[in-house]
Amino acid sequence: MADLVSHPAEVKVVSKRFGKGAANIDRYLELDGYKAVQKALGMDPDAIINEVKTSALRGRGGAGFATGMKWSFVPKQSAKPKYVLCNGDESEPGTCKDRLILEHDPHSVIEGVMIAGLAIGARIGYIYIRGEYRYLSVIMEKAIADAYARGFLGKNIFGSGRDFDVYWHGGAGAYEVGEESALMESLEGKRGIPRIKPPFPAVVGLFGGPTVINNVETLASVPPIILQGGEWFASLGTPKNGGTRLYCLNGHINNPGVYELPVGFNLLRMINEVGGGIWKGRKLKAVTPGGSSCPILKAEECDIAMDFDTLMKAGSMLGSGGVVILDDQTCMVKYALRTIKFYQHESCGWCIPCREGTDWLKKSLTRFHAGAGLKKDIDNIQYLAENMLGRTFCALGDAAAMPTISIVKKFRNEFEDHLEGRPCPYDPEAVTQQLPVLAGAH
Amino acid sequence: MRFSDQLETRIATMLTHYPVKRSILVPTLLFVQDEVGYLSDEAIAEVAKRVELTELEVRNVISYYSMLSLKPKGKFNIQVCTNICCMIRGGESIFDHCKKKLGIGHKMTTPDGLFSLEEVECIGACSWAPAMQVNYDFHENLTAEKVDAILDDYKRKAQQ
Numbered sequence: 001m002a003d004l005v006s007h008p009a010e011v012k013v014v015s016k017r018f019g020k021g022a023a024n025i026d027r028y029l030e031l032d033g034y035k036a037v038q039k040a041l042g043m044d045p046d047a048i049i050n051e052v053k054t055s056a057l058r059g060r061g062g063a064g065f066a067t068g069m070k071w072s073f074v075p076k077q078s079a080k081p082k083y084v085l086c087n088g089d090e091s092e093p094g095t096c097k098d099r100l101i102l103e104h105d106p107h108s109v110i111e112g113v114m115i116a117g118l119a120i121g122a123r124i125g126y127i128y129i130r131g132e133y134r135y136l137s138v139i140m141e142k143a144i145a146d147a148y149a150r151g152f153l154g155k156n157i158f159g160s161g162r163d164f165d166v167y168w169h170g171g172a173g174a175y176e177v178g179e180e181s182a183l184m185e186s187l188e189g190k191r192g193i194p195r196i197k198p199p200f201p202a203v204v205g206l207f208g209g210p211t212v213i214n215n216v217e218t219l220a221s222v223p224p225i226i227l228q229g230g231e232w233f234a235s236l237g238t239p240k241n242g243g244t245r246l247y248c249l250n251g252h253i254n255n256p257g258v259y260e261l262p263v264g265f266n267l268l269r270m271i272n273e274v275g276g277g278i279w280k281g282r283k284l285k286a287v288t289p290g291g292s293s294c295p296i297l298k299a300e301e302c303d304i305a306m307d308f309d310t311l312m313k314a315g316s317m318l319g320s321g322g323v324v325i326l327d328d329q330t331c332m333v334k335y336a337l338r339t340i341k342f343y344q345h346e347s348c349g350w351c352i353p354c355r356e357g358t359d360w361l362k363k364s365l366t367r368f369h370a371g372a373g374l375k376k377d378i379d380n381i382q383y384l385a386e387n388m389l390g391r392t393f394c395a396l397g398d399a400a401a402m403p404t405i406s407i408v409k410k411f412r413n414e415f416e417d418h419l420e421g422r423p424c425p426y427d428p429e430a431v432t433q434q435l436p437v438l439a440g441a442h
Numbered sequence: 443m444r445f446s447d448q449l450e451t452r453i454a455t456m457l458t459h460y461p462v463k464r465s466i467l468v469p470t471l472l473f474v475q476d477e478v479g480y481l482s483d484e485a486i487a488e489v490a491k492r493v494e495l496t497e498l499e500v501r502n503v504i505s506y507y508s509m510l511s512l513k514p515k516g517k518f519n520i521q522v523c524t525n526i527c528c529m530i531r532g533g534e535s536i537f538d539h540c541k542k543k544l545g546i547g548h549k550m551t552t553p554d555g556l557f558s559l560e561e562v563e564c565i566g567a568c569s570w571a572p573a574m575q576v577n578y579d580f581h582e583n584l585t586a587e588k589v590d591a592i593l594d595d596y597k598r599k600a601q602q
């Protein structure tokens with residue numbers, strides 16, 4: 001459905017079967033499918049975890065936690081069943097990569113779930129797919145059924161004497177459900193409200209059992225690691241940042257699309273070479289490097305390696321790989337406003353700093369963009385956002401505060417440009433659109 | 443209340459996937475909504491019975507999820523994304539265009555019951571922005587002309 005793109009700089013590991021009909025199980029088998037899980041069946045669980053540790057694979061869902069390490073936290077013995085939960089809620093604005101994996105290579109996700117299960121001693125895996133992605137759950141449902149029909153899933157998988165079940169599970173529209181503990185609540189049939197941590201899911205997770213939760217892309221990276229080795233995977237990226245990533249290059253560039261590039265690829269090269277440069281002959285103003293929750297980078301900060309640690313040092317994050325590229329005609333106040341509008345809409349309302357903070361930020365920014373902001377509001381926005389940080393059950397509050405803080409800090413001049421009734425310099429009509437009460441004032 | 447055979451089979455199968463009945467709630471509600479058109483009182487009561495919860499508990503869950511609706515929608519629900527990637531590539535004017543063309547606003551339905559309109563958050567089509575979904579179908583790299591053609595297409599489909 002969604003158009004595929006290609007660029008010579010790409011290194012295709014997770015996307016190597018895109019466009020090759022691999023949703024069909026026979027085709028998947030021709031393209032080395034289900035070899036990794038058979039290899040894993042012959043391995044000791046610790047050996048699987050060590051291979052993943054060696055690969056320096058880090059979570060592709062946002063936080064970038066080391067995957068092998070996460071798996072090693074699961075207790076060996078457990079009275080309750082253990083689970084693998086694949087996070088396909090993909091809702092962080094700017095992110096549209098899991099969609100491609102689920103569409104073009106659903107079996108690789110199933111295989112990743114199975115290998116994770118073998119590593120931690122789970123016998124059941126769930127693949128959670130956001131409700132809007134109905135066509136992908138149709139694809140996944142067929143892929144799972146085909147795998148059962150071949151004896152790859154169910155009892156005695158591959159004649160190994162071991163059992164493994166995989167089910168897909170559908171959401172119904174909620175960004176917050178992508179947060180791992182809210183995800184488990186949703187799968188248990190409840191409102192997606194985060195749980196207090198600790199205990200972490202690896203110890204007490206789904207239905208009270210130890211649970212490993214990983215992003216779709218993380219799990220799709222596992223079969224190649226088992227087949228080709230952790231060292232090979234690690235060597236594709238930068239130290240402690242193994243492999244490749246599906247970078248979603250979005251916004252004001254000539255060739256937007258999802259490209260698979262080594263972790264650590266230079267952001268400017270991404271924009272200019274891979275993305276074909278800024279559109280309409282304009283100049284680069286800023287980049288949100290890893291989904292809407294990541295602090296913004298100014299154009300002059302963009303000569304940077306896109307890996308977790310380098311971005312962290314630069315005060316931002318690699319997040320979910322959604323790169324939003326903004327040209328010099330973008331109003332940063334409006335961009336901040338639209339971002340906060342999203343988080344305000346999606347806040348589950350459980351924690352007061354998040355529920356109230358996002359609402360006040362939205363109100364202040366709406367007023368600002370309409371030209372009715374006060375100078376002291378600039379500092380108030382900053383103060384409010386800073387006071388949300390670290391004061392909530394889950395990271396949604398941080399996700400809302402971080403981009404706001406960075407935009408106000410780095411583009412304060414644009415906020416000042418909106419003061420004293422001055423209409424948005426980039427969009428003079430914003431006044432009447434945003435604040436109906438002011439409509440008559442002109 | 444009985445659902446279609448297909449949905450009954452689905453519900454029965456789903457119940458075998460989890461250690462607790464309640465787990466089927468969210469996906470079941472969406473499947474029921476797709477079949478009934480919306481979550482009617484009758485449908486809610488039925489689902490509550492199947493998962494052994496009170497209706498209040500079910501309603502409590504419904505109110506959390508943005509796709510679940512207590513009111514009927516048009517035959518074709520148009521969901522235009524105006525989140526950041528779509529916004530900066532013209533998503534808002536696509537939404538305005540739909541409003542004008544259909545003569546309705548956010549979360550409204552045309553009098554003939556054919557179209558509903560909704561401004562939605564990111565639908566995972568950011569690299570093909572601006573984008574919208576009509577029911578579950580994605581339409582991407584939109585322009586006003588493209589939207590016109592798409593809506594006309596659905597109108598034609600409805601007449602067949």
Ligand SMILES: Cc1cc2nc3c(=O)[nH]c(=O)nc-3n(C[C@H](O)[C@H](O)[C@H](O)COP(=O)(O)O)c2cc1C
Pocket residue numbers: 058059060061062063064065087088089090091092175176177178179180181213214215216218219394395396399
């Ligand atoms: C508000 C919020 C939303 C999130 N949404 C997603 C999501 O849609 N998909 C995802 O994989 N991770 C999401 N995460 C991150 C998950 O909590 C979790 O860290 C991740 O699924 C773990 O997988 P990984 O280690 O493979 O990245 C979200 C986190 C927060 C705080």
Ligand code: FES
Pocket residue numbers: 093094095523524525526527528529563564565566567568571573
């Ligand atoms: S921002 Fe519109 S689809 Fe992601």
